[in-house]
Amino acid sequence: MTGAMHEPKTLVDIRGLTIRFPGANGGEPLVRDVDLSIRAGECVALVGESGSGKSLTARSLLGLAGPHAVIDASQFEIDGRQALRFSEHDWRSLRGTFAGLVMQDALVSLDPLRTVGAEIGEVLVHHRLARSRHERRERVHTVMQDVGIAEPEHRANQYAHELSGGLRQRALIASAIAAGPALVIADEPTTALDVTVQAQVLAVLATRLEQGVGVLLISHDLAVVAGIADRVLVMHNGEVVDSGTTASVLNNPSHPYTRQLLAAQPSAQSRGHRLSSARFVTTMTARGQAEGDTPASAPVIVREPLPPRRARSQKVVLRVDGIGKHYSRRGKDRGDTFTALQDVSFEVHEGEVLGIVGESGSGKSTCANIVLGLVEPAAGKVEFLDTRWNGQGVSERSRRDLRPRLQYIPQDPLSSFDPRHSVRQLLEEALWPKRLSGPAVLAKSVELLEQVGLNAAFLDRRPTSLSGGQRQRVAIARALAPEPALIVCDEPVSALDVYVQAQVLDLLAELQGRLHTSLLFISHDLDVVRHLSDRVLVFKDGRVVEEGEAERIFAAPEHAYTKLLMSSTPAYRRSYLDDKDRAHGPVPEREMS
Template sequence: MTSTASGHDAPVVSVRNLRIAFPGTDGPVPAVHGLDLDVEPGTCVAIVGESGSGKTVTARALAGLLPATAAWSADRFDVAGQDVRSAGERTWRRLRGRTVGFVLQDALVSLDPLRPLGAEIGETLRTHRIVRGRGAVRERVHELLASVGVPQPEVRARQYPHQLSGGLRQRGLIAAGLAGSPALLVADEPTTALDVTVQAQILDLLALEKTRGVTILLISHDLAVVARIADRVLVMRHGEVVEQGAAQDVLRRPAHAYTRELLHAVPSAASRGFRLGSEATSSTSVTARVPLVRPAPDRSAVVLSADHLHKTFRSHGRAPRARQDAERRHGEIVAVDDVSLQVVRGETVGIVGESGSGKTTVARIVLGLVEPDAGTVTVNGQPWTGVPESRRRRLRKDVQLIAQDPLSSFDPRYTVGRIVAESLDAVGVRGDERRRRVLEVLDRVQLGASYVGRHPRTLSGGQRQRVSIARALAPHPALLVADEPVSALDVSVQAGILDLLAELQTETGTSVLFISHDLGVVHHVADRVLVMTGGRVVEQGGVDDVFHRPTHEYTRTLVGALPALGA
């Protein structure tokens, strides 16, 4: 166990034999069983694992936020020197914020939609009387927001969650977690929703807080993030710790097969051209790479051509950070400024950039959901912009979307079969042929006929994304637009989806426009990449050239901010 300089300070967290279970139809369902955990002052301990591994349940237990239905026990459960095994809500209210700060993952759900961001952060300051007086509270809130990289903190503090981007909401949550200067900061996936440069800023901030004596328990599925800040790592699976030790040892020389599988599944430059999914393991080395053979793109067949696209939106003074330097005129913000791109048959083109860079607006123009103010788009040589929807409708089968959040894109009343079948309306497929096509694509995405009658909420995140891919593939499109298709998935589920997309692309020759802020994912999947900021493409080219030999300062900043697992 990593210790402080004195080597004699008591752990901020000391847990022995923690067991947590939830009620099930056939009796209690174990979520955590037999967990031992020590976190020394001024250190960061990370718990990694997939959904269902027990890592988030453990984090909530340390903040006294287990639901009433949970049954739990521990031989020892000390937080900041206090035995909390019999602590009631009154005790936890005193501890939360001041002794234990908690940063949740889902900022949009976690923040009160009826309160401005400043009121949310100021609650801890007022409740624990850390700062007295409205003016002092307001000033401290602004300082906290600035410390986590929120631009115009005085403005943002007055805004409500729905008025903020995902990254700004997440940074607001981190500011709230730090407001009470807690001895222990429990951070549950604190950087999942953030762009790579903002992620780097948050990790630097957490590292600085650690040097100031704050103890951090980090919950994450991003092993590169863990490598950057953690002193020790616990790897959980099915409620049990399967491996633990110093971060460098666990992440560079993993002993357990499951840890090796997780590391093997991380997309990066090194994984390019290989499957991410695990095929075989060895007791002494990382899982061997299995090549993915994909035909070279057909440069003679242009599927998508976008030329000199421009798009502006009315400004309300709340432009995302990456757009602040974009040209403004007559109360407008230039979202897309003279963007041109081509995608040929069988090619994957990535678009990367921070929130507000314009990449999603480009995707929406390509999908025909937004009409550009200037410029043209053609699909398979046919006009796609500047034509009536009645004419474009005949071509919609050729351009299909794989959404970031498939659940939100599904009608909750529909079964999986109906969700997949709705994309066949554009091609007029009916009756037996319709049912055959649905079963065919479900089988292709490794779900099968047993899923036809199920509803989206009964599926896991990975299964929902497979349904989204099946729906997109059903009409045999020429182009898939994948907008952050794996950002919400665990690393091994993400690996399965990326492998699946590569296999399907090999089989069908479909082209892919891949939108992401995750440079590792884009480096793994893309043939070429466009880098956007402020609505402009500042660099483009072969993915290896752009990421290994960037020429633009902004690209160098992005690549430099990317956390790495190390050698």
């Protein structure tokens, strides 16, 4: 009896959840027969690819599945109440007080016209939880301190765009927990954040767990899940295909899809291999044989090798010499100068992949914009294909002939595509410098699509009708169209789920090796950079603090900041997958398909 009294309260208890939208998906449910329970002080993670039903399942707990959603379940209890009978008033009273929602993109989720303090205090006003402005202000400052925001009195008066990525995400968490909810629903809260900021955000969620708050975490990052979740549900095509404790699901996955997700993650041993080909196979452990026992089975990861690459050329494609960039601050710091880049120099050789890593605000994207000729440096110079690329006397007119040889793959292709244009028009625009005839343009467009794993049927599709992975493939095809010497890739896979990321990275590696194109690859994901890059630059506060061969940088970092980046990488990434690869040595070639 005593043990039952102290058992953590069940916050969510759902059985047989089915969600459908009339007229959508051919009438078939988007979520089917899902069981989900969350207790106080427990973190439950939903993982799976985009479109698997994770976010739809989570939003149904707040009555936010959509105005036309048809929800059915044999049991749907929220805070001990049958929520299928909730009115809109019931849901509104529950949001913020019982459950708080943390979205993926804080800059989009926070109101740009209101201060952070007003945003966090909104739930207190709505639910009348503060008797006066003074009390509300004090509670806002307290919750900001709780999530690790220093100087809350100052920060509360700032707007979202004035905060760093980490502070914005903390402010979003503060707005979700300001009313002291028993449940926090975090939907991809660390996607696109660098590893140090990611660690800070996860620490905030871990603190709430210690205080007895339940957490539902939606993520495609298995390393993040491994570090904080108690239980995991793996969703695929709207169904839960694998579930259990985090250790059991990640160490001994039972469903082929879960195994595919785990194997597709980049690791120290994946370099030179196709990530999307990775799979678990079972081998017999040497220990069991040596002891005379029945040989024990152990899963190891098998991958197909990428085609051999040509050796790096000594020809320099891009030379960056001592570039710097400064900006004048606005607002209360008007007149002060912010240094975005200071004395940055490097070279990119023909056929080389140069990775750039560093936290948000370290100067990575500013450097990329200078290389692309979109921003003028305050100091230094850039040479592309032995031609002065920017600086005094260099205009866009003088760059025009070489412009097609320098291409760009963005993080979010949808925002860089004209939504009115079809894929055919996007590729025709990229092929315009080649002055091809109409039939030749069509043939080349089809060839480009086939190179990136698509076909002619996609020519008449528009960007909004494509999945995230398909849009990224079109972006790569567009970048390859003018046969560039260098492609700048700025976080090209950060928003993609694990398996789509694996396919895109395989595509980049295969095309780069075959075409001998140079890549300047910018990413906050150290495992992705290690998997793909030949050399690495580490940026910190606008400077290059360490550079060298990729394997040397990752195996034996020398600078304190590089060591901090490596240590901030979730432990699952640093050890688990590498151990799986190393445990039994190379797998015989005959086992590869």
